Amino acid sequence: MSEFDVDLFVVGAGSGGVRAARISAGYGARVAIAEEYRIGGTCVIRGCVPKKIMVLASRFRDAFDDAAGFGWTIPKKPEFSWNALRDAKDKEIGRLSEIYQRNLERTDVEIHQTRAEVVDAHTVRLIGEDRTITAKNILISTGGHPVAPHISGAELAISSNEAFDLPELPNRILIVGGGYIALEFACLFQRLGSKVTLIHRGEKVLRGFDEDLRDELMLALAAEGITVKMNNTVAKIEAIENNCRRVEYMAGDTDDFDVVFFATGRSPNTKGLGLEAAGVALGANGEIKVDQNSRTNVPNIFAVGDVTDRVNLTPVAIREGHALADMLFGEKKWVPDHSLVATAVFSTPEIGTVGLTEQQAREEMMVAVDIYKTRFRSLKHVMTRRQERTFMKLVVDAKSDKVLGVHIMGEDAGEMIQIAAIAVGMGATKADFDRTVAVHPTAAEELVTLREKMNTTNPGGA
Known part of the structure; x- marks a missing residue:
């Protein structure tokens, strides 16, 4: 009989953690997983999936307009309901989360709906259950979270976590940032009917992408009516009447908005997990440092996905989790390739x-x-x-x-x-x-x- 309660304990039930748990259990390993929020992680609950749903919804504005060029007559002006979209999105997210849970249950993965913290190299504490579980191997797949700049009034802004559940569609919204999230939300909010201003401290959006792509997208944003402010950022935010936000820019001028949305980066979720006590090495941004096999400096503790801050994309996390399961329990050692990863930005x-x-x-x-x-x-x-x-x-x-x-x-x-x-x-x-x-x-x-x-x-x- 094994000296450990389980062969693998997974902390975090996002895309990477769920894939590692399912594949490992399929090989006959005894697997447990803990999730303090909802099964599915950032991508399913508050990331890729709800974002793509909203992107698709926003593009119907163009579809109705384009139809006239092909002989269609729309009887009356189409009307959009933010609440109807939000409710439909929530229903689909709930369905997907349940599928993730059923897939874990189908492979006999033991699910714990609570926060988990690492006690030592082979022990995890389940906070909500007030007990510990020992594991031969521990996998950390807790993802990341949005970060806001340290400025006066930053608490008055929202992040991508809150953007999906706003009580109403904002009339005027300022989006701060120049990456995937900023551009995708700028385009979708503009098409849904908001007046969008995008501000970025750099000269162009999408740092790291091909320069021609960056130039072309900048032209497209302006052509669609999005107000683009480059080489500038927010200095401070203050609340004013009617629950609005007054923004002062670094350049000194001000504007008023209903919502200010920071899309200025994400950081790994490693605080309060007990990793330091277990001796797990972290990087400068709080990321878990791993080798090509997703192994930390503690031989039996592993990490995959955004918490490692390698290539922060859902399909990459899934491949890392699958490779780990194959290596630990399937006798199929292979290394995910991080050097040639296709990606899409769902701007319009x-x-x-x-x-x-x-x-x-x-x-x-x-x-x-x-x-x-x-x-x-x-x-x-x-x-x-x-x-x-x-x-x-x-x-x-x-x-x-x-x-x-x-x-x-x-x-x-x-x-x-x-x-x-x-x-x-x-x-x-x-x-x-x-x-x-x-x-x-x-x-x-x-x-x-x-x-x-x-x-x-x-x-x-x-």
């Missing part, structure tokens, strides 16, 4: 990207590159009144002809980049793209019909 227009940016290839990898890019109106928008453009770019190694990066902005960019990522991951060359027969008429066919090399100063196609 959408962004999809995989591989190296042009700047990374030239300046970091010191590779001579050929650049292929195009900018065009899709057939759909030729028939509508919208001027939205699709932008595509290939970064190709000039010597080997290998496609190093694919960057797309436009409708369904996220769907397209998922398929492109397979080709890039397999080492496809530009010749491989060229020999692929185009599917016509589609926007995606442009990826295999690009022929003219562009230098860094030439614009894309019309």
Whole structure:
């Protein structure tokens, strides 16, 4: 009989933790998991899923308008109900959380609906149950949380946690930040009917993305009526009449808003978990330091997902959790690849990207590159009144002809980049793209019909 109560104890039932628990239990391991809030984690409860639901809802505004270009007449002006969307979103989130729980129960994972803290290298305390459980292995998958800047009145602002459950749609909203969350919410709130101002301390949004993508999205944001303030940020916030917020910018001017929304970054959830007592090493941002196998400096304690602050994306956390389960209980040792991860930004227009940016290839990898890019109106928008453009770019190694990066902005960019990522991951060359027969008429066919090399100063196609 084992000296431990379980073979694996998982702290945090988000995407990575749930995957590790299920796969481990499938191998016959005795597994327990603790979650203090709702099973499903950030992505399901207050992240990717509710965000995408709201993004899709916001795009119906364009769909109603576009319909006229195809001969449809809308009998009356469409009306939007924030409360109806919020309730429908909550219903779907509840359904997904229940599925996560049923999947754990189906594999005989022992579920504890309480906060858990690490006591030592092999012991976890269940706070709500006032007892301890011993484990041969412990996995920390507690994710992260939004952080706000240290300014006067910061407590008067909201984060992405609260944005999904606002009592009403704000008339005027200020969104602070320039990353995924800021851009996605700026676009969806604007389309749902809010007057949106986006402020960012940098010169452009989406730091780390290809410069052409950043420029194209900046143009698109302005064209859609979003007020964009770059090289600036919030100095302080104060409450004024009618439950409004007066914002003073670093530049000295002020504006009034119904809601101020900070999307200025996230930090790992490691405080109060007892990790220091167990001797687990943390990084400068509070992240758990791990090796390529998600192992901490304490041999039997592991961590996956955003709490490690490696690549903070849900699919990456899932792969890390799966790899850990395979290694510990399935005798299938493999390492998740963090170097080539496709990603999408669900702004409108959408962004999809995989591989190296042009700047990374030239300046970091010191590779001579050929650049292929195009900018065009899709057939759909030729028939509508919208001027939205699709932008595509290939970064190709000039010597080997290998496609190093694919960057797309436009409708369904996220769907397209998922398929492109397979080709890039397999080492496809530009010749491989060229020999692929185009599917016509589609926007995606442009990826295999690009022929003219562009230098860094030439614009894309019309």
